[in-house]
Amino acid sequence: MTQKIAPFWSGPYIFILPALLVYVIFMIVPFVGTIGLSLIKWEGFSFDDIKFIGLQNYRDLLVDSVYWLSLRNSLVFVAAAVAFQCTLGLIVALLLEQKLAIGNFLRGSYFIPAIISLIIIGIAFESLLNPTLGVLDKILRTVGLEKFSVLGMWLASKKKAIWVLILIQGWYGFGWSMFIFISRLKLIDPQLYEAAEIDGATAWQKNLYVSIPLLRGVAPVAVLFAAMSAMKIFTVPYVMTRGGPNHGTEVLATWAFSHGIAYQHVGYGSAISVTLLIFGMILGFFIFKAMGMGRSNA
């Protein structure tokens, strides 16, 4: 459909204004508000107590050891979860494209974790890993892998708890990565594979020399989407460990929540949120750039 050129207020506005209004009021306003709130000191009770303090909250952030820990945790989480999720997604995509009998069924099943609510996932895994119930122990014992049952205790360890969360994030998100890769794989010209076959390539070699190089264009998209999802996590750490033990699983969002909502340090919590927003925007910027590249490659 060719586009009609018309000024906003004589035509387009009827269609776009409603969505725009709601969007501005309930997303842009809180967004700008977060930045504004980060410049004040307020305990949230009475409006008279609001004190403008400029960048003081940010200066306090610099010396807040838990903030730096939460930042480090967020970054470690993003890096590890993305690596795990995308690698797994890639391998599964390649395997499924071998055109197996139950390929569609498996593909559909692998996506199921991605549509389950994160709070369900958090509570479910909490139950499964609970040492008193011992579900994990029983399963591992049946398969003869008892050594791994120590995984359940990791949640209680300040240093190791985050790895449990990373595994859970991988479980949850690999379906998305898998889909991104499969979509790209389906676009590859079959003649390329035939040519490789004529040259005597095995299935392995076809993957290595045909599929994987051609997936390079879409890899940034997969990586960055996984990164966005990992950067903003809140629910799973909140419900499984509340950021503990001892801030071992504290991430930017949970720390912002603790200050801004739980302790009612509105200004400080907002400052933490602003840093999270900045990271989100940096990642978003890279996604947009990567999409541009992806399109021209196809």
Added chain:
Amino acid sequence: MQKTSIISKIIIYFVLGILFLVVIYPLFWIVITSFKDNWAVFQDPTGLPLKPTFQNYLKVWTMGDFGLYFTNSIIITSISLLGVLFLAAAAGYGFARYRFRSSDTLFFVFMLSLVIVSSSIMIAQYRWISFLGLLNTIPGIILVYLSWTAFGIIMFRQAFSELPQEIADAAIIDGCSELGIFIRVALPLVRPTIATVAIFTFVWIWNDFIWPLILLQDPSKQTATLGLLSLRGMYLADWAILSAGLVITFMPVLVIYFVLQRHFVQGLTMGALKG
């Protein structure tokens, strides 16, 4: 494709099979646990229920208030969904049909929401919604969900822009207004897109935990997802009841997924390719 050796095939099936079990087992476990007596859960946490029972579901629905939470979820999700569909379809059509000076800027403004994630505006949103007097109200949280139009706008703009020009021209010749073209001509032609946007939006809103947590502290307004937290607090070591609550909460989404899987796949592949 007979080049794949038997051994390779076996290995591949084995790996995929293990992965399948890892993916499905947590859900499977929750379901079987929900049909057990909690005492039986402790006795045999991994076995199938010896005496399957619905008592957990009854308890969760009545004493656990899940009947209320589930109803709230249905109301909030359905109304928000309808709202998002209308708003996003209209805006998507506006961007597809027209070109105006600020169209790129406005579209970009909408795309900002992809990076403004819920968990980063929690505090300001809480303050803003309270200020508006909408805290602990169903309309309040619905309005927040109505701002989740970016995905729909992308999809609808794409779909509408692929409609042939002749259709719009014919409608104008028939004396149709722009609004008329949208409602009577364009919308019916993008039914697959409506389905895809509806499904994803439903799942995202139904599954959401952050906004109910922040904006619905009144127990009578809580959704199923938030209710799970209350349930866990109320029935501390009662895994059976907790599992029943979990099943009730994920069942609607799972059912929709199985029944409408085609639309999920279509939306995903389109989204993955066009971004």
